[in-house]
Amino acid sequence: MQDLFAALVSFFLIQPIQAEVTEKFEAARVPQAVISEVTTCGRTAAPLVLDRVISDPVWALSSAVRAWTGTPRPEALLLEVAPGCAPALSAARPFLEGRGA
Numbered sequence: 736m737q738d739l740f741a742a743l744v745s746f747f748l749i750q751p752i753q754a755e756v757t758e759k760f761e762a763a764r765v766p767q768a769v770i771s772e773v774t775t776c777g778r779t780a781a782p783l784v785l786d787r788v789i790s791d792p793v794w795a796l797s798s799a800v801r802a803w804t805g806t807p808r809p810e811a812l813l814l815e816v817a818p819g820c821a822p823a824l825s826a827a828r829p830f831l832e833g834r835g836a
Contacts (some may be wrong), residue, residue, distance in 0.1 A: 740785070740788075741781070741785050743786050744781075744784060744788050744795070747799045747802075747803070748784065748788070748795065748798055748799045748802055749777060749778075749781055749784060749816070750802055751802040752777065752802050752809055752816065753774055753777045753813070753814050754779075755802070755805065755809030755812075756768060756773060756774075756777070756789050756809045756810055756813050756822065757773075757774060759808075759809055759810070759831070760773070760827055760830070760831075761766065763827075763830045763831050763833075764830060765827045765830040765831070766830075769823065769826045769827050769830075772826065773812075773813070773820060773823040773827065774826060776800060776817060776819065776820040776823045777813055777817055777820060780817030780819055780820065783817065783819075784816050784817065787816070791821075798812065798815070798816060805818040810824050810827070810831070
């Protein structure tokens with residue numbers, strides 16, 4: 736049962752966030768190494784996200800809705816679900832702000 740739940744969390748929360756972040760980063764010409772680092776970070780944070788989803792279903796539902804509607808910036812939502820990704824996201828910030836590296 737937990738495997739099914741983990742697959743649903745991945746499909747409705749983690750994958751949409753990662754897809755949006757990747758798309759936005761590619762459009763901002765963020766280096767592929769940084770994009771890969773952020774993607775890897777999001778993937779490795781999946782068990783922590785699953786724990787939070789189990790302990791706080793209201794947060795999970797609201798985060799999934801926000802991910803699907805694109806309400807927050809995708810990188811902000813990734814940071815919320817995976818705070819450990821802050822260094823990788825910080826490396827992309829200059830590109831997102833148009834300053835390059």
